[in-house]
Amino acid sequence: MPDSQLVLDLTLTIRHDGHGGVADDLSESAGLTAWVREHLPELGEFTADPVSLASVRQLRAAVRALFAKAVRPGEPSPADARRLLPEPEALARLNEAAARVPVVPVFAWGAEPLAELRPAAPAEPAELLTATLAREAIAFLAGPDRAKLRACHAPRCVRYFLKEHPRQEWCKPSCGNRARVARHHERHRSVQS
Template sequence: MSNIPLPPAPGSDTHVSLALADSVVSLPGGQSVDELADPAAATSWLVDHDLVPAETVLLEYCQQRLTGLRRHLREVFAAAVEDRAPESGAVDALNSALRQVPSAEMLEYTPELGFHRETAHPLTQLVEHALARISDDAAALLTGEDARLLDACQAPSCDRFFVRTHARRRWCSTRCGDRVRAARAYEKKRVSAS
């Protein structure tokens, strides 16, 4: 695993499901970055994305559930980009995560806030709640206005997804675009020198 910081792909700031799908990335030279490599890293990722409180500590089982959801997200996003049916079970996995948490907000009362509504979930269901929120975001992305803008980075060896910010965008970052342009320039120079 490499600790090379990657700029966030367009759309990952507004779609947590896209951020999760891109939390593992292949890099040139066979390197990879996995933001969920162990339970502590997975906990940090969830905390950084405001999906669990800062004092949360995940166990390996919970980390594996998060990486499992990531695998299914990557499959449904790839299917959407490639205009094909997703592999068996990928959509079911997202729906299963959605069904794990009640969607109705409970009526609460506190002296500070008075009557208010909030989604109640016990501490033991923090991961289920996070997985449901991520799955809900994926469903909204795949069926909403941004669905037609979802794309996969066209740079060789990059496997991130992103939301195109303009029609001609084909790379998830300037870094990937620069790498492709440099490779083209090198190849053109090499061919003209032969």
């Protein structure tokens, strides 16, 4: 089962900055280090370097491009609308990243039977990170949660989210409030004209 939240959290490292622009939590190595330590503690004391940062940022661009395809016929996130990777390039990046660390299924039987994928050979932490994120993205995009994926179109929002109930239109309540306020102001502006 893919870790949908991990994949979404990777895309959410691009966010509204609170001032009308877009912020990138992965703009420097320290941001990637903090993100990995929070989201993938099994990688231990991972410390990002410029190469691992570039690798994860390239993967994130591919995932966001494929998320934009997945939400069609809806519009992509406003952060992506003008700078999406071409689909063949996004697919190639994703597949190349997933192949960086070959894995094998390993079965263990402790209190309960457990099957998991593990690296076929020792791998560098940065390569393991990129390959793990890519495989999770592939599993998500090929799985049932893809049908629930939406781009939030509240004013200033650039997030993707999973639609959990039929009436959900925004990623979080604050986005719904901003959208309602914007519609209210638009209606009053139209009446006054």
